Every structure is written in C-alpha cells, then in structure tokens.
Amino acid sequence: MLRNVTDLYRGNREVLRETYIPSRLPHRERQIQQVAEVLAPVLRGDVPSNLLIYGKIGTGKTAVVAQVRQDLQRRTDLPSQVSFITVNCGNLDTAYSLLQTIGNTFAATEAERIPTGWSLDRVQASMRQLLDARGGIRILVLDEIDRLVARSGDGVLYTLSQLNTELQSARLILVGISNDLKFTNNLDARVRSRLNEEKILFPPYDAPQLQDILKERSREAFKDGVVDAGVIERCAAYAALENGDARRALALLRLSAEMAERDRAKRITSDHVVRAKSRLEQDIIVECCRTLPPHCKVLLYAILQSFERRRERRDGVLTGEVYESYTKLSVRLGLQPLHARSISNYLSELENLGLIRATIVSRGRGGRTREIVVDVPLNETLPALEEDPLLAPLGRPRPSGQRLLTNFDNPNRSGPTI
Numbered sequence: 001m002l003r004n005v006t007d008l009y010r011g012n013r014e015v016l017r018e019t020y021i022p023s024r025l026p027h028r029e030r031q032i033q034q035v036a037e038v039l040a041p042v043l044r045g046d047v048p049s050n051l052l053i054y055g056k057i058g059t060g061k062t063a064v065v066a067q068v069r070q071d072l073q074r075r076t077d078l079p080s081q082v083s084f085i086t087v088n089c090g091n092l093d094t095a096y097s098l099l100q101t102i103g104n105t106f107a108a109t110e111a112e113r114i115p116t117g118w119s120l121d122r123v124q125a126s127m128r129q130l131l132d133a134r135g136g137i138r139i140l141v142l143d144e145i146d147r148l149v150a151r152s153g154d155g156v157l158y159t160l161s162q163l164n165t166e167l168q169s170a171r172l173i174l175v176g177i178s179n180d181l182k183f184t185n186n187l188d189a190r191v192r193s194r195l196n197e198e199k200i201l202f203p204p205y206d207a208p209q210l211q212d213i214l215k216e217r218s219r220e221a222f223k224d225g226v227v228d229a230g231v232i233e234r235c236a237a238y239a240a241l242e243n244g245d246a247r248r249a250l251a252l253l254r255l256s257a258e259m260a261e262r263d264r265a266k267r268i269t270s271d272h273v274v275r276a277k278s279r280l281e282q283d284i285i286v287e288c289c290r291t292l293p294p295h296c297k298v299l300l301y302a303i304l305q306s307f308e309r310r311r312e313r314r315d316g317v318l319t320g321e322v323y324e325s326y327t328k329l330s331v332r333l334g335l336q337p338l339h340a341r342s343i344s345n346y347l348s349e350l351e352n353l354g355l356i357r358a359t360i361v362s363r364g365r366g367g368r369t370r371e372i373v374v375d376v377p378l379n380e381t382l383p384a385l386e387e388d389p390l391l392a393p394l395g396r397p398r399p400s401g402q403r404l405l406t407n408f409d410n411p412n413r414s415g416p417t418i
C-alpha cells in the first residue's frame, strides 16, 4: 500500500525553508557573540558603534543578525527606547524608498507618513523629524547594502552615517550586511570610515560544518530513520564546492525530500540527492537568467526563440540570425538595439555563465562565424524569461507540459558552470 506522502516529516516542513529561523546556528557561535558585543552598549542606554558584516552568500549573515536581534528583544533589561529596523536593500530601488521606509517606521498616524513624490531633501528632513520625535537608539540593519550602493550610489549612506550629528534626541546605528567583500573600496572615504567602525567577517562553511547544520535541521524536519546514510554528506559536499553556501545545502536537502515524496519513497536516498542536484541546477539557471541586464536578457530570449523554432534539430543558430532577431525584439520592446560589438560581448558573457556555447564555423567564402548552441532547458527558461516584466509583452501562451529538446537534455553536454 502507498504510504501517506507526509510520512517523511516530523511535523512542519517549513523547517527546511530559507525563511525559517532555527533556534541554533552551529558554527556561528563566535560571530553571534561578536555582533552581540558590538550592540551590547544599548543595554546600558549607550550608543554602539556602526557595524559592517561581510561574507560570501549563504554564510549565515542575515540569520546571525536576526538571532542577535531576537535575543536582545527578548531581554527584559533592554531599554524600551531601543529598537531595530531591518531593511532588505535588495528589494528597494532608490535612496528615496529607503529613507521613506525608515521614516514611516516611526509614523504614528497616516498623516505623518511620507508619501511618494516628494523631493529627496524633503523626505530626508521628514525622516529626521520622525526619528527625533520618538527619540531612543535605533539600530538600522541594512541587509544587502552593496546592492543599494550599486543601484543608487553611496549618497544615502553618507546621509545616514552623519545623521547623528543632526539628531537631537534620537541616535541611529548602522549595521550593514554585504556579500561583496570589496564593497567598501568604492565608498566615499568618510562613509567608509563611519561604516567600518566595527567589522566582522563571516568565513564560508566547509563540508563538515555544513553537515552539522544539515544534521540539526534534518533532526527537526524528518522522522527518525528517514534520511539514508550518505544523504547529508552528499548535500554538504556539493554545497561546500559551491562556496560553502548553507542556503544551497539546505535547498538540496529540501529538494531531495521532495523527490522522495514524489516517488512515495519511505526514505530519502543518495539517488534523490543526485536528482535534486540536477533540478536545483535548473532552478539556478532560471534565476541566473532573471538577473541578466536588460539587453542581455533580450539577446538570450532571441537565441532561445531561434532555437525553439528549430524544435528537435540539434544544430546551432548563427550569430547573424541571432543579431537580426535580437534587433527585431528590441524594436518591439521600444529599446534602442545595441551595436553588434556589444552583442558580441554579451554572447561571451552568456557563454561564461554556461547558458550557451558558441563554436567558430567556417562558411567557405562567407568567412567565419559563430554557431550558438543553447545549454539550458528551453521549457524552463523560456517561460521564466517571458514572466520578466521587460519581456512580458513578447510572451505567448504556452501549452502546459510542453517539452522541448535542447542540448541541455543531452547527458554528454558539458554542464553549466554556474
């Protein structure tokens, strides 16, 4: 008889989701203590130093800060006028929206809220007034701070880092989190020194550390005896190769469990991990496509479409044909097409990302050109690109379950390098 599909789990499967905050963070005890020490002066009502936390992706930066925040907020001796504001800068487009978000945290009434459409100076002044009206020590966590600077420069950090000189009764502490280790290099010297008052580096996890993290999580998530020997080790080894990213390790374990469920299996086996890994790589490809610059996205879309038109033929498309359809698509989208040289650079970028492969072919008297082969699954990637707001006007309804053959489905292909 088939077992119930929820049999693998002890209870709440959310335990394996990225949003879940575990009660313990193995191998981050030192960093937790360091962050807590930097912020400890708030317990005496004193103003702590600004702090910059940096480390590669999935090294527990966001989780550690969330844990320290939670620990502090649970303390009965935390002065009532100390609070945290956590902003994920990855979700904000502009300096305006950051200042507006901070200010509105302190707006007591609808009338006090900062609307959209004001001048930046006015938003800044209003935010300052709102902070001062409430007083206290406010700890502003700017997660993914590097993305804010990449998008809108360091002007807003200058404003925030010197705000304490203008505030009367409130104090603002900055805790920046970055996964770009070199991000401070391009900051204005004054901003850099203010932000860098304290800094903590999060090193990548190695395979044994990732195993500990996964073991703890799987004890919470799965029933006893459900995870086969070797499963955790494989997930950890794979993620250790991917820069020691705990997020990747957890995603692999979560997907392995989903594969087992799909099979209605009683246990999660190494075979499920192998399948999960290939699924995860596809998801990563889709994610990678979503984050390409606009023209590069249009170019990739043009290539995929040309390839799709060829259906099951495995030969590639030529650069000239790609350029022509890229130009047509750009015009349809109201974009000024880029020059062939820029497109050639983008082709190299797509190749470096492992999304396409280009080989030089001789066209007899016609000289040499590049033939492009797609290295991603069309049936995943095309719809994902069509969902992108930039490309949505080009989208077409697609019959569900349609499977298109690309080189990705060829087991002999050289795998994507992302």
Ligand SMILES: Nc1ncnc2c1ncn2[C@@H]1O[C@H](COP(=O)(O)OP(=O)(O)OP(=O)(O)O)[C@@H](O)[C@H]1O
Residues within 6 Å of the ligand: 017, 018, 019, 020, 021, 022, 024, 025, 026, 027, 028, 055, 056, 057, 058, 059, 060, 061, 062, 063, 064, 178, 179, 213, 246, 247, 250
């Ligand atoms: N030491 C740990 N123990 C348990 N879970 C962890 C640990 N470190 C990270 N994780 C988990 O791994 C995932 C990624 O961690 P987190 O989001 O903190 O990484 P990050 O360093 O902020 O990455 P990014 O730079 O990409 O934002 C989260 O789900 C988190 O709960």
Ligand SMILES: [Mg+2]
Residues within 6 Å of the ligand: 061, 062, 063, 143, 144
């Ligand atoms: Mg993070």
